[in-house]
Amino acid sequence: MASLGDLERTVMDVLWGADGPVAATELRDALADRDLALTTVHTVLSRLEGKGFVEHDDARPRRFRPRASRAEHAAELMHEVLGQAGDRQAVLARFVGGVDPEEARLLRQLLEGSAPDARAR
Amino acid sequence: MLPATAAALAVLAALLAWPVPALLGRARWPRRDPLVALVCWQAIGLAGGLSIIGALLVHGLAPWGHSLPEAGWAVLTGHPARDPVRGDHWVTLTLAAVLAAELLGVLALSWVRTARTRRRHRELLELVVQPSAAAPDARLLEHPAPVAFCIPGARPLLVLSSGMVAELDDGQLAAVVAHERAHLAEHHHLYLLPFVAWEAALPVLPAAGRAHAAVRELVEMRADDRALASLAVPDPRRTLAQAIVVAAGGASGGVPDGALAVGGSAVGVRVLRLLDPPAPLPAPARAAALLTAGLLLLVPTVLLLAPAL
Numbered sequence: 363m364a365s366l367g368d369l370e371r372t373v374m375d376v377l378w379g380a381d382g383p384v385a386a387t388e389l390r391d392a393l394a395d396r397d398l399a400l401t402t403v404h405t406v407l408s409r410l411e412g413k414g415f416v417e418h419d420d421a422r423p424r425r426f427r428p429r430a431s432r433a434e435h436a437a438e439l440m441h442e443v444l445g446q447a448g449d450r451q452a453v454l455a456r457f458v459g460g461v462d463p464e465e466a467r468l469l470r471q472l473l474e475g476s477a478p479d480a481r482a483r
Numbered sequence: 484m485l486p487a488t489a490a491a492l493a494v495l496a497a498l499l500a501w502p503v504p505a506l507l508g509r510a511r512w513p514r515r516d517p518l519v520a521l522v523c524w525q526a527i528g529l530a531g532g533l534s535i536i537g538a539l540l541v542h543g544l545a546p547w548g549h550s551l552p553e554a555g556w557a558v559l560t561g562h563p564a565r566d567p568v569r570g571d572h573w574v575t576l577t578l579a580a581v582l583a584a585e586l587l588g589v590l591a592l593s594w595v596r597t598a599r600t601r602r603r604h605r606e607l608l609e610l611v612v613q614p615s616a617a618a619p620d621a622r623l624l625e626h627p628a629p630v631a632f633c634i635p636g637a638r639p640l641l642v643l644s645s646g647m648v649a650e651l652d653d654g655q656l657a658a659v660v661a662h663e664r665a666h667l668a669e670h671h672h673l674y675l676l677p678f679v680a681w682e683a684a685l686p687v688l689p690a691a692g693r694a695h696a697a698v699r700e701l702v703e704m705r706a707d708d709r710a711l712a713s714l715a716v717p718d719p720r721r722t723l724a725q726a727i728v729v730a731a732g733g734a735s736g737g738v739p740d741g742a743l744a745v746g747g748s749a750v751g752v753r754v755l756r757l758l759d760p761p762a763p764l765p766a767p768a769r770a771a772a773l774l775t776a777g778l779l780l781l782v783p784t785v786l787l788l789a790p791a792l
């Protein structure tokens with residue numbers, strides 16, 4: 363039994379791979395190997411719509427398309443992480459913040475200076 | 484009348500609002516034992532809130548009884564005040580209520596806001612990124628900047644960018660993952676929460692910002708220490724330091740945020756600490772620091788509960 367999160371990702375993969383908007387029946391057929399009921403496809407789609415990842419048009423039957431590409435979502439996330447937008451605490455543990463180029467150079471020198479084999483990086 | 488108790492609490496509150504955080508913020512021993520220092524900061528934050536609100540309450544409730552519990556009970560049961568209630572009593576009571584409501588409100592608000600942001604990030608991640616086969620809690624995000632972070636919560640997620648993976652060798656990558664796992668395992672986000680609230684509630688208090696920054700830094704050092712203990716590479720300190728320098732240097736280009744420059748020195752301190760580790764705190768010093776933290780909490784509690792001096 364695949365989790366809902368897994369199904370959501372699979373549906374998004376189909377939508378991202380499609381040339382244009384896709385109807386729910388087409389989605390079901392595209393995922394025939396998973397043997398999904400049409401209601402399941404609709405459930406997943408409405409969840410994705412609720413999260414703001416998918417939108418539908420007014421055609422009959424309704425057709426669905428992603429609101430943003432996979433790369434745009436990744437870029438949005440990275441922008442928030444790098445800019446630490448919003449609550450600074452939300453993404454607590456970014457491994458390190460950036461440093462200015464001068465300090466980065468000093469730190470690299472420090473690292474090389476302390477190397478037992480003086481390995482250059 | 485409870486003047487001595489209120490005065491003592493006010494003095495304690497003043498000490499905890501300015502000189503004590505300034506001293507601890509400037510001290511050099513915290514980097515020798517980040518965990519003990521974190522305990523001290525928690526005690527300062529809690530005792531500070533307790534004593535400022537307590538001082539206001541004790542003064543405001545003085546006409547109703549000889550101790551805070553007695554006076555509070557008298558008010559709750561509708562007993563009349565035995566001494567005349569003056570304007571300054573009402574002012575301090577109002578201030579106490581406003582301050583308590585603000586502190587707790589900001590705490591709740593930042594909890595909710597943080598939870599919402601985290602959920603959004605998790606949703607985005609789970610959609611955009613395939614779970615990695617090697618580590619079920621780790622995700623690989625396609626992005627050239629070398630970045631690693633984790634999202635705490637009931638279902639924690641650890642995220643590495645493809646840039647990070649490309650820049651680091653296996654040992655360094657293991658060090659990064661161990662560092663992030665340490666944050667998650669010890670719930671470091673909870674250590675930070677009260678200080679986020681303090682800073683948001685009292686932006687005029689310089690100590691609040693300083694405390695928040697110090698706790699952030701200590702949490703990173705603590706995660707470094709935990710990561711070192713779990714690494715199976717020949718020279719874990721160098722490996723972790725290299726990973727930090729690579730990640731810090733690579734992310735500096737085109738990040739539009741002035742706040743990162745402030746974090747710069749913290750990165751330097753971390754690298755120095757790894758390459759040239761300070762001696763661990765001796766056991767008596769550890770015990771003394773923990774004892775002080777305990778006393779910091781005990782003193783305002785006793786002052787609040789004991790009969791008036």
